Amino acid sequence: MSTELRTFTIPDDSPEEAQEQLSAFLRTVEVQRIDTAYATGGWRVLVLFSDLRRKEESQQIEAAIAAALNGWREKAAAHAGLPRDAMLSDELVAEIARFAPTTEHELSIIVGARGLPASQHGGDIVQVVRSTLDLLID
Numbered sequence: 035m036s037t038e039l040r041t042f043t044i045p046d047d048s049p050e051e052a053q054e055q056l057s058a059f060l061r062t063v064e065v066q067r068i069d070t071a072y073a074t075g076g077w078r079v080l081v082l083f084s085d086l087r088r089k090e091e092s093q094q095i096e097a098a099i100a101a102a103l104n105g106w107r108e109k110a111a112a113h114a115g116l117p118r119d120a121m122l123s124d125e126l127v128a129e130i131a132r133f134a135p136t137t138e139h140e141l142s143i144i145v146g147a148r149g150l151p152a153s154q155h156g157g158d159i160v161q162v163v164r165s166t167l168d169l170l171i172d
Contacts, residue, residue, distance in 0.1 A: 045076035
C-alpha cells in the first residue's frame with residue numbers, strides 16, 4: 035500500500051463546502067500526517083494518506099493466500115506424517131501471504147529474513163501463491 039499526498043484549500047469566504055469535501059475525503063483514507071498553513075485567502079491542508087479501499091483489497095488477497103497455504107500445509111503435513119507447524123509456521127504463513135512471492139527466489143528472501151533455512155517445499159508454496167493470485171484475478 036503506497037502513501038499518497040493530496041492538498042486542499044479552505045477559503046476564508048464560504049469555507050463550508052471545502053470543509054465538507056475535506057471531511058468526506060478523510061473518512062475514506064488512513065491519514066498518516068496532516069499539515070496546515072495559512073496563506074492569503076484561506077487555509078491550505080496537506081494530507082499524507084493511504085487509500086483504505088486498497089488496504090481492504092490487500093487484506094482480502096492476504097486472507098485468500100493464507101487460507102490456501104493453510105490448506106496446502108494441512109495436506110502436506112498429513113502426507114508426511116508431521117504436525118502442520120513443521121511444514122510451515124503460522125507466522126511464516128502470514129509473512130508469505132503478506133508479500134505473495136511468485137518465485138522461489140522471492141520466497142527465499144522472505145524465509146531468509148526470518149533466519150530460517152530455505153524450505154524444501156519452496157516450489158509447492160510458490161505454486162499455491164501463484165494459483166491463488168490467478169483465481170483472484172480471473
